[in-house]
Amino acid sequence: MLIKINIEKCTGCATCVNVCPFGAIIIKEDKAFITESCTLCGACVESCSEGAIIDARDKEVEKPKDFKGVWIFAEQSQGKIASVAYELLGIGRKLADELKSELCAVLFGNSDEVQELIKWGADKVYYVNSPDYICLDDELYSKTLVKLVNDYKPEIMLAGATAIGRSFIPRVAAKLRVGLTADCTGLEIDKETGNLLQIRPAFGGNIMATIVSPNSRPQIATVRPRVMKRGEYNPERKGEIIEVEPLKPSGRIKILERVEDTSFCKVNLQDAKVIVSGGRGIGGPEGFKALWELANLLGGTVGASRAAVDEGWIPYAHQVGQTGKTVCPKLYIACGISGAVQHLVGMQSSDIIVAINKDPNAPIFNIATYGIVGDVKIILPLLIKKIQEGVSL
């Protein structure tokens, strides 16, 4: 066992029992005992005031050298660079300045917006301009990024925690045999070790964890959209665009068709600044009309609870929560949603939450910035009317 209890020192206080996320420590004959469920996460080690937990896990070996620079992967869809790319440049610039290194962007596909990456903070852009890269080909994307990393050796690589980033970046990490942390909401440099501290929610957002990849480079993380702030936009900023030779696709996957039906293209929940969400309390599919109206007024989109999706009132693409999307808009308006934990874990990191529900005891009110106890069918039309009037004033 790599984590052990020093029986001599253990006082049986059970502090570690409560700290263990996996229930792997029990008290046996007044001493702590580590069971088979231990995952060696190490959460218990620091909790012991007696120093009775022995941590024999691998300590830091010598870090790989010669890795320098912060890289971000700038994803595009139909030639338009995703807003998460500019957010990555914002945090990437900060990290690069702290490490006194350069910030580079990687762009695949074809886009007129290459210069924008420089204006938003990139020193260099590695650009693979080829039609084969327009849609996500996981093998081609990962092979190309692996080659770039091997050629230029960046210290840190960030990508969006989007459908694209979360699908192909794992292949890159697997191939390079390096650490990858998913869906980070905070990134800092550890002043002592220079490691990247990667902060992310776990257990459905009920717990936050700081992850490090101490012995492998680059340190790779995907970053949750709409969490990081963009940096400074400077139209005068100069940088270098380096064209990179495209690789040949393996041909093992072929994208036959890209479908953007209308219900779909408006649904980009992860990018939305405002989400108006409906649950069982809105009464039926026609109830979503008012939600769309409000969402359009506020420049947002429409979400839904699992209950509304299961009833068939709205497609799954709109579902927010544990088995749907995780979102963090500036404003989340929950209409007729009671707030089952499965829903809350998908939206509780929104900046401002407004809840409208008939039931004053609905759990959604526990996390709502503003709660209105009332009937959605009365409140929503009023809200829409007043916003329209306000706009026309």
Add this chain to the structure above:
Amino acid sequence: MRIIVCIKQVPDVTEVKIDPKTNTLIREGVPSIMNPYDLHAIEAALELKEATVGKVTAITMGPPQAEEVLREAISMGVDDAILLTDRRFAGADTWATAYTLSMAARKIGFDLIICGKQAIDGDTAQVGPEMAEFLNIPHVSYVRKIHNVSSQEMIIERLMDDCYEKIQVCLPALITVVKELNNPRPPSIRGKMAAKKAVIPRWNADDINAEEEKIGLKGSPTMVKNIFAPPPRGERRILEGSPEEQVDILLKELRRLGCL
């Protein structure tokens, strides 16, 4: 068609919380469940087996009690199940987990591997694509529909953030599935009996020829440095008054916060 489904036993995360006062986990009575996405992976495998001819094997890596989810898989109709369990697997991050599962898949043999989109305890969605890389096969994430399947290839739909894509993928391949794909069947009586009787083989690191330095904590490039409670939400306020008044206050507040 030989199909492998990768499943995971997870704590029901909706029950996991941190005590804000002591910064420790409240874990009392947190049940273990099969990862909800994996039910959809199993259903997809069973439907494919029924449409073609084949065999479905469920695998999981975990402590001995993870056998429970394999029995649940058998009760739904999976043909057999294998538990990858070994003290040396402990402390695995996604890299080491994907390596371990891929070594087992290699030993079993397959045309298709199906995983749930992600597990709800870690929410990384990394193990599936990482396995595909280790096995040098193509993968398609977030599959929401399966159209045609032959012995050579399949035509499926992938759910992206702003669209969906119809994709042709050569076999052998790996897919990860979203909930929209299907409705998992409940266990049948016959399945429950089979699950009770089934002898589930246990494989350790040697059984799958895994290299010692690529499994468990040793094989994991990432480490958990610490855990803490999420920052508490700011002020909460229930708005008073008539509907009209409530809406007025709300709009005033939203304007103040720059939301309108």
